Amino acid sequence: MAQVMVTRPAVRTGARLRRAGRAEAFIVPVVLLALWETASRAGLVQAYLLPPPSAVVAYLASALLSGELVTHVAVSVMRVLAGFSAGVALALPAAVAVGLSPRAERLLDPTLQAIRGIPSLAWVPLLLLWMGIDEAPKVTLIAIGAFFPFYLNLVAGIHGIDRKLVEVGRVQGLSQLQIIRHILLPGALPSALTGLRAGMNMAWLFLVAAELIAGTRGLGFLLTDGRELSRADIVLGAILLLALLGKFFDGILKVLENRLLRWRDSLKEAKADA
């Protein structure tokens, strides 16, 4: 009988593995970009319809040098962060109420679910009407976008909490508020974090509609503007930046998720511990 299971040397689980992991993340995008560039150069698609990545990068570089890009990105990031925070801050009490009280659920949930069905583009004329054309309607629209995924996931998370744990809180003499704070919210945390990530995503998606409202700055504006001007390089540059920024903020939330959920004894954490 031979030596059986030896743990993998500590080194592998450390920096080296993580670096390998990061590298793997680039395989798919790099292959896609290479295909696209080749197709463009080979004339399979017209450059004015789908300019090659190099042309997009060239545009981005020039816009970066002119300082314009920084403004667009900064403005959009500010809007998304403001709207996202507002949406999440409103969704939290709503979800707690609906998650806990069947009465609140009957009263609020159907209406919220219906409002959830209103597409971002449909909000534009309404918000314009109510709030004019400054920052308020834009941030509000983004907040609406971020509200629902977080709300939905948090309600589901609260509904899914093990009744047994809530009973512990009750017999330990915790107040309703303490139960919410110490049991329901942490217990619903995995769902809430999924909701946070989905809400952040939605905030970025709604940004484009928001920046249809009388804007001249921001990535959403850049996208619409590029289309209006038939500038495929601008359109693709904006898409690229939106995708990267979305990914970046999602990445931050993912790190947060990994940290906050270390206590779990689940598949994910089992892998991480190994």
Add this chain to the structure above:
Amino acid sequence: MAQVMVTRPAVRTGARLRRAGRAEAFIVPVVLLALWETASRAGLVQAYLLPPPSAVVAYLASALLSGELVTHVAVSVMRVLAGFSAGVALALPAAVAVGLSPRAERLLDPTLQAIRGIPSLAWVPLLLLWMGIDEAPKVTLIAIGAFFPFYLNLVAGIHGIDRKLVEVGRVQGLSQLQIIRHILLPGALPSALTGLRAGMNMAWLFLVAAELIAGTRGLGFLLTDGRELSRADIVLGAILLLALLGKFFDGILKVLENRLLRWRDSLKEAKADA
């Protein structure tokens, strides 16, 4: 010492309570509609900006009589269902792979997360380029919308599964496929159902962008058309229908959710059992 805890009479938990619950759902929307109608009639808002609900209903009634509305609704419902099914069908294997294999996660997840950041409007020119102007790009766009919420929630659900239960499957000699089928998927079901509902929502949201592509029918088209023609009653009628249809399909999924999750010993089911 008096009689203490008597269960509530069975009647209340039955039909009566349910009926009361349904009625409560209408309080908020009815109040909102009444306010809006009053504001319109009192001249607080111009009818050309925000026509009163009665005007919107009048438009819907006329469109219903002309048969036009039925077509719009039918076409949109078909597109949403087709796109939703396709998106979910694709997200399932992707989520299972990413949920189970850290390698698949490293390889696929970052790219998917970036693609998730591309807003619906940005997809329109790309899909047009790849798929032309028929049904294919519309359904594809809706599928893209439905894909991500389901994917994200299912991955989170699989990652959150109690490692202990998976171990049971392994020692009971279940194959990897059996573990997925009998443990991971049912265990991730609560999250998956949340994702299904979010995906259905996203499908309706993406519908509007999809119907910008060479459509003459569908609720998304109606919305865009109404805006193009400065017809606020059409815009609001379309919004109303989108909200109601979204709510309707969400309701179906919610019923499904309640049925499929009866096994849970959670807050929600505790309330339902009581």
Add this chain to the structure above:
Amino acid sequence: GRSGGAAARPPEIRLDYAYYSPLSLVIKHHGWMEEEFQADGLPVKWVLSLGSNKAIEYLASESADFTSTAGAAALLARSNGIPLQVVYIYSKPEWTALVTRKDSPIRTVADLKGKKVAATKGTDPYIFLLRALDTAGLSQSDIELVHLQHPDGKAALDRGEVDAWAGLDPHMAQANLESGARLFFRNPDFNTYGFLNVRQSYADRYPEIVKRVLKVYERARRWALEHPEETARILAEQAKMSPEVARQVLTRNDFRNPIPGEEHRRGLAAASRILVKEGLIKPGVDPEKVIGELIRPEFARAVVQP
């Protein structure tokens, strides 16, 4: 109150600029509007309109007070109850035409029979298409109309998804330069002009302000007539167009008659017949009456010197 006359003044001057209104770009570029109202301490707020329907939304929701649209869009809005009026014609643009691919066999409007044609419903190119069909004795049912947003129409044409496209500048100019797309049917009179609109109540309340804004527009118009090259440069720069596209677009703008009048009334009347036929104007609305209410030439007459 309404009696204020010259004394009444809004808190700020809110107006739009648009890539399809070269004069607005010229004014913004030179800062003439700010210059005009500086002495009064009135701030000027610019809003970018990315299309007629957005410009109308800004006007209707009182987010802006002067906005630029195509004439047909203003007509539709007025017929749907939005109380706007045209006070100035910023251009007689030939911004739309029928376009096909370089190698397409389509030569005349008659060739469109049974073909797929892309257009955006309710917009100038759409009306242009229907009027063009009319000249060849065709109607909408003789072609297969494909509803596409302007930039999407251009792409669809290029990819052969459609046989022709009711194009709009600058997409049209670009298609022409990029892939040699042909403008096979042109007629400047079938375009419905570039309207500068205000809300009726605003015009009633602040007639002096309206005149002074138009005065600035006049200044820009004269300057543009005198400096076509520089105007093209401004257009290229502000609207991120290549210089060639900007030059081509500018050649299709005619700045000579800024006063709303009979010419425009006729143009709108012709357009309105199409709009009524297509059901885009609500039944029960009298187009003649609407056009009468829409056109308000008094301010331009007072400002424009022949």
Add this chain to the structure above:
Amino acid sequence: MREVLTVQGLSKWFGELEVLRGVDLTVRAGEVVCLVGPSGCGKSTLLRIAAGLETVQGGTVAVAGTPVRGPHPAVGVVFQEPRLMPWLTVAENIALGRRLVPALRAQVAELVVEMGLGDFLDALPKQLSGGMAQRVAIARGLFHHPELLLLDEPFSAVDALTRMRLQEMLLRVVRTRGTTMLLVTHDVDEAVYLADRVVVMSPRPGRIRCEIPVELPHPRSRHSPQLTSLRGRVLAELLGEWDTAAD
């Protein structure tokens, strides 16, 4: 003596399943009552009802003379499963709901050492063995000094020696704080060693089959002939019911 827990004519159904039928039970201040009975007879259910966690179909339950309508602040519960919050450390679980200021932490630490878990104050539940988790749950139940403590098989997952140590600790708590205890156990030795009274339940639908007083002063010797004979009586009662049920 004052009645801390009074149960009269209690009946409980879970849907179609009759679990308790006409249960009467009284626990007086300072008493230790042990509840034994076959698995599934309704012991946990009875405890949960006393804790205010279940509705009933008939009968009355009162704690210190007040009808039970929900969890009572003076009643502590140690559930049959550890039920630790997986996101809290051992110390945080024990002081659930309170901020772990240094003074409180010191108190918790003391209790944790008494439980033989000295090194695990800051461990997460997933890092504990079964018996360790159970001991944390006991510490949590004791921590807020309840007047009445309901314990559901609290020592089922610990080894014989740890169990003895914990039994002594419980008796010490009764002696020093005057805590009243109702303890479910399936270990008959444990029941007769700890209890002032052993209550034997019949198989489902659970009724009180008999109450066996254990009138021996503490400290008791675990192998005294009196305890051995009591043990025999309790087993016989259990066995009798078992045989009845098997018919």
Add this chain to the structure above:
Amino acid sequence: MREVLTVQGLSKWFGELEVLRGVDLTVRAGEVVCLVGPSGCGKSTLLRIAAGLETVQGGTVAVAGTPVRGPHPAVGVVFQEPRLMPWLTVAENIALGRRLVPALRAQVAELVVEMGLGDFLDALPKQLSGGMAQRVAIARGLFHHPELLLLDEPFSAVDALTRMRLQEMLLRVVRTRGTTMLLVTHDVDEAVYLADRVVVMSPRPGRIRCEIPVELPHPRSRHSPQLTSLRGRVLAELLGEWDTAAD
């Protein structure tokens, strides 16, 4: 006799925590070995390693001569907690992963009756008492007829009489199917009654303190003097270690 489980020089750390130190253990075909030791000494960990669920830092583990690299089809495990799938009924949990065709269902039903859970074939886990859930878990472990069965405190949540019935059932399984068993328990009576050999572990880091063979034929009498004296020996070993550890 053939060695079914062979453990040599096993050492296991959880991060900074040394749990097992140089453990050697052999279980031969048809043997019943009981593992006793203080709570937290590494009994469950040792079982989990034998089941192929943990990596180790040193030493070898083999089942039927083959190094363990993961769960082995011929090894069954009954975990310390019931670990039932909450979405499956009792019958589905027992037949986990297989479609409940009528023939299979009949087999399951038979086992369920043997476990004293006759009426609960279609109940959900949330409708079971603690002891009932544990019995379902035992049934699941037995159901696929493993050659080697690892049981982690399988009877900790059931009453004395059910426990005896289940012990007899296990012995019957050993006799009729020749199943080999490694059983963790903290009940010394149970250990000496069931085992061919009792293995005593020391406190963490767990080592094998001693092995006490029980060379008495079955059926044994629970109160025979031999068993009582063996019980004393085991307790003394445990206690000895306890005292050593307490120093």
